[in-house]
Amino acid sequence: MLPLKEKDKPIIRKLLAAGCCARCVLRFCCLSVHSAYRRPQQETLRELQEFIRDAEDTTSQAEDNKSHDAAAAATVEPCEDPPSKRAKLEPDTGEAEGDAGDAAGPRVCVACLGVLQELSGASQAKKIAEAVKAETYEFDSLVLSVSLPAQLCVREHSCWLHVKKELREKSIAVDKDDLIQVKEAFKWVMQDLVAKELGGVAVVTKSFFEVGVEFSHPETEADCHFLASVCPDCFHPTKNKQSVFTRMAVVKALEKISEDKFLKHYPSPPGAPSSCCISQDVQCLHVSVFVAGRYNKFCRSLPQTPWLINGERMMESSVEELIAANILSSFRADGFNFSSSGREDVDVRTLGDGRPFAMELLNPHRTKFSRAEMKQLQQTINESTDKIRVRDLQVVTREAMSRMKEGEEEKTKSYTALVWTQKALQMEDLAFIDDIKDLTLDQKTPLRVLHRRALAVRQRVVHSMSARLLDTHHFYLSLKTQAGTYIKEFVHGDFGRTKPNMCELLKTDTDILELDVESVDVDWPPSIPE
Ligand code: ZN
Secondary structure, eight states: OOOOOOHHHHHHHHHHTTTHHHHHHHTTOOOOOOOHHHHHHHHHHHHHHHHHHHHHHHOOOOOOEGGGHHHHHHHHHSSOOOTTHHHOOOOOOOOOSSSSOTTTTTTOOOTTTTTTTTSSSHHHHHHHHHHHHHTTTOOOOEEEEEEEOOOOHHHHHHHHHHHHHHHHTTTOOOOOOGOOOOOOOHHHHHHHHHHHTTTEEEESOOOSSEEEEEEEOOGGGGGGHHHHOOOOOOOOTTTTTTTTHHHHHHHHHHHOHHHHHHHSSSOOSSSOOOSEEOOOOOOOOOOOEEEEEEEEEOSOOOOOSSOEEEESSSOOOOOOOOOOHHHHHTTSSSSSEEESSOOOOOEEEEEEEEEEEHHHHSOSSSSOOOHHHHHHHHHHHHHOOEEEEEEEEEEEEEHHHHHHHHHHGGEEEEEEEEEESSOOOOOOHHHHHHOEEEHHHEEEEEEEGGSSSSSOOEEEEEEEEEEEEEETTEEEEEEEEHHHHHHHHHHHHHTTTSSSOOOHHHHHHHHEEEEEEEEEOOOOOOOOOO
């Protein structure tokens, strides 16, 4: 037995007559018992008809001959109450699974356009499950998301206005917000069926794995069009959207438009469609997984990210690509976003413990990796190239990833530079350099990055330096500096844009021949013992 109340009777009568399906009638009765929607529609319909019959038997039989097709009623101007006997005479209630919209088949619901009829059932569940299985995702639970054609909101509103007047006359208080949404009812019907098809996986309201079902209904797309002339403010062309009639815009317009205006432009109840909604391809999406680690770079001709000039590749590979290739294939992800704690120039090596990096893996199909598997993956990456090396490879959370960028400016970095001097070096020069502590530099944006960075003067601190003689015109300069210091510019001076600089300090022309990053002092991600 459906838990219906006396006050539901006028709603049931009006909506059945208007051409609503049994489940939509339950929605408008604000019935939130999930199991009621899972029953076969035909059974529900029969019970609804029984329920309203008691009342009808006492009303005038004369109204019988006034019955006419709901579709016909819908095409006339907003009309008086259609004859209520329609429900009793409801013809084809056959509920064959399979293609809807068949002229000889059951009538397509004016409110849900078939979504809660043939598109909510075992065969649809099977179709969804097949699509999920085909993509071989790794998941424990899934959330079902439903995308409905925007005109369903218009039709819902029309049905609502159709019952509202009578409810008000009978002093029955119903709020439009209490109606059960088509989306909700669809999920209530489908969740268990899909779960069963997928061997008992939990279909829940929150999950990392989303299965999207989308319906369209080309036949009634024009239902929304009158809103654009009545409420032009609500509709703006947006990028990436095929139509201005997005669900959001339509909902907004329906909130703004007066009942009278709506009824002037759109029939209530809505007209009968001849076809059922079309279900589009099922879209599966797993939320991103994040992987972090540290990398060394041993090569002086490798950019960190693909180096393109006018769309043309300048170097055959990059640090991020060398790291990503094996990770992407292991997680079977669609793509990635790479970030790191600072970056080195193409000709700079990164030695020591390496530079922290993190990667967001987009739509990963596989997500669970044991420590041993991550270690194996790291080894595979390291065996694939001698240009880079990865350590501490691990799965991290999105939140943890922000730690890498936290207080980046305050961190220190250590470098070694090979420096050339025009004058012959004396031991006093090296001692002089060794004695310099906490030297503050004013660095104008370097000429070489001026095309992509704003012109500014930044203050950076060189905490300490030490020099080791190589020959009379060359020495190794080790520096410990604040993160973000431009080392090359500090050595050659950048035409006086960095002050002080090594030329000024040594009173001769100097240049930088090689640069290595020795350490990036960011204590994230946690190190993993080898
Ligand atoms: Zn319906």
